[in-house]
Amino acid sequence: MNEASANAPTVLGFNFDNSYARLPRHFFERTNPVPVAAPRMIVFNRPLADALGLEAETLAGAEGAAVLAGNRMPAGAEPIAQAYAGHQFGHFTMLGDGRAILLGEHVTPGGRRVDIQLKGSGRTMFSRRGDGRAALGPMLREYVVSEAMHALGIPTTRSLAVVATGEHVYRETRLPGAILTRVAASHIRVGTFEYAAAQAGRDDLRTLALYTIDRHFPELRAEDDPFPALLASVLARQASLVAQWLHVGFIHGVMNTDNMSLCGESIDYGPCAFMDAYDPATVFSSIDHGGRYAYGNQPSIAQWNLTRFAETLLPLLGESEEAAVETATAILDTFPAVFRDFWVSGMRAKLGLFHDEEDDAELAQALLALMREEGADYTRTLRDLCRANLPDTPFFRGEGFRHWLERWRARLARQREPLEEARRLMRSRNPAVIPRNRRVEEALEAAGRGDLAPLTRLLAALERPFEDIPAHAAYAEPPKPAAEPYRTFCGT
Numbered sequence: 001m002n003e004a005s006a007n008a009p010t011v012l013g014f015n016f017d018n019s020y021a022r023l024p025r026h027f028f029e030r031t032n033p034v035p036v037a038a039p040r041m042i043v044f045n046r047p048l049a050d051a052l053g054l055e056a057e058t059l060a061g062a063e064g065a066a067v068l069a070g071n072r073m074p075a076g077a078e079p080i081a082q083a084y085a086g087h088q089f090g091h092f093t094m095l096g097d098g099r100a101i102l103l104g105e106h107v108t109p110g111g112r113r114v115d116i117q118l119k120g121s122g123r124t125m126f127s128r129r130g131d132g133r134a135a136l137g138p139m140l141r142e143y144v145v146s147e148a149m150h151a152l153g154i155p156t157t158r159s160l161a162v163v164a165t166g167e168h169v170y171r172e173t174r175l176p177g178a179i180l181t182r183v184a185a186s187h188i189r190v191g192t193f194e195y196a197a198a199q200a201g202r203d204d205l206r207t208l209a210l211y212t213i214d215r216h217f218p219e220l221r222a223e224d225d226p227f228p229a230l231l232a233s234v235l236a237r238q239a240s241l242v243a244q245w246l247h248v249g250f251i252h253g254v255m256n257t258d259n260m261s262l263c264g265e266s267i268d269y270g271p272c273a274f275m276d277a278y279d280p281a282t283v284f285s286s287i288d289h290g291g292r293y294a295y296g297n298q299p300s301i302a303q304w305n306l307t308r309f310a311e312t313l314l315p316l317l318g319e320s321e322e323a324a325v326e327t328a329t330a331i332l333d334t335f336p337a338v339f340r341d342f343w344v345s346g347m348r349a350k351l352g353l354f355h356d357e358e359d360d361a362e363l364a365q366a367l368l369a370l371m372r373e374e375g376a377d378y379t380r381t382l383r384d385l386c387r388a389n390l391p392d393t394p395f396f397r398g399e400g401f402r403h404w405l406e407r408w409r410a411r412l413a414r415q416r417e418p419l420e421e422a423r424r425l426m427r428s429r430n431p432a433v434i435p436r437n438r439r440v441e442e443a444l445e446a447a448g449r450g451d452l453a454p455l456t457r458l459l460a461a462l463e464r465p466f467e468d469i470p471a472h473a474a475y476a477e478p479p480k481p482a483a484e485p486y487r488t489f490c491g492t
Helices: 046-051 062-068 136-151 190-199 202-216 218-222 226-247 295-317 321-332 335-350 360-374 378-384 399-413 419-429 437-448 453-462 470-476
Strands: 028-030 040-044 080-082 085-088 091-094 100-107 113-119 158-170 174-184
Touching: 040 062, 040 136, 046 158, 062 158, 085 190, 091 190, 136 158, 136 174, 136 437, 136 453, 190 202, 190 295, 202 218, 202 226, 202 295, 218 226, 226 295, 226 321, 226 335, 295 321, 295 335, 335 360, 335 419, 360 399, 437 453, 453 470
Parallel strands: none
Antiparallel strands: 028 080, 040 158, 080 100, 085 091, 100 113, 113 174, 158 174
């Protein structure tokens, strides 16, 4: 028994009911977090703690830091490392939680079930040659971006806290260590099913599929054959999610199948970033040398990942392999149309359009083509369109834009809704503030020096992204041209 399990349990409002730990044992390994030297709370998400029904006041202090660093176990926790596989940049690999431990599933006072996971909590049987730890900068990046995505209204895992460990990790240099507490609807991934298909039999695959249905798609239990419906439901959620990413200029950066949550949440924020100048070829990740996960490639990669998911379900999709493949193919072939519907619907709202017209997709694409040609900032340009009077900028003065503007105004004039209602709709869908890359880097660099003030200011600005708040105006400014392209890193 290690130090973590030897300490007396603490409650802190946690209400664990650990259903995943009741699945067949090859889906996980029971293991405890590795205690750290000197846990200290760096940032704590009090609104999230309150929403989860946790004892926020105590959790924010030294006792909470010890629990969220893995040094003490909350009562009812059953810590496990989950097993999964994944296609990483197209290549299949056996993986698993190599630096994360699921404490358990907390059931909120309202009955919502969420995973409580510690990321950076030490070695597990899946760590391979890794140290199982995480550096402060990448954990703060996930905290910032996941909470920004939540404020933008995009399905996402969330971050309850980042705790400094009082220890160092070694990557290219020596860095301060940290542990992030991730809150997720679940951690069931495409890679979880890839693991089941490779390592388990049909009965265990069926058990996992039914568990996923019960947890995330309970309405499918009424289906005569729920497994094709599961594939179609996961496809719809992924199509919706990726469309929402594109609407705000988000680039996940590492859309491997192990980073694709079946419940439709954004998960595993590594080399992610937000696009400035509009260009579908935009890539930030230092390891994405071929642009596989570029901004504009994300829909096709989502479909590729869904195909890997469908392959795992084949034993459940038909009496014969031929019938199963036919069923899976028919469902997968719907992805382009399903995605397009979500994307066009979102772009209509961003342009203040309440009802469908046949040429709406082309109208949106024409604007994006102009933005790409002129190198216009994606977020700022769309936010400026919300104004009654457009700013006097080279883009808005351009002849191409003036022609587009006439088309758009004519389209708005065909609506019953007043123009101010259209602008109100646009302001609710086109953020003024996103996690601008340079602002995120400034906050992370300062935090690494022990100065948390820039991080606090950034998080405050990101809480209300659709409001024009004078105190946050600097966070809405596009970056100045840089000599070197911006690069992000995984942090593993």
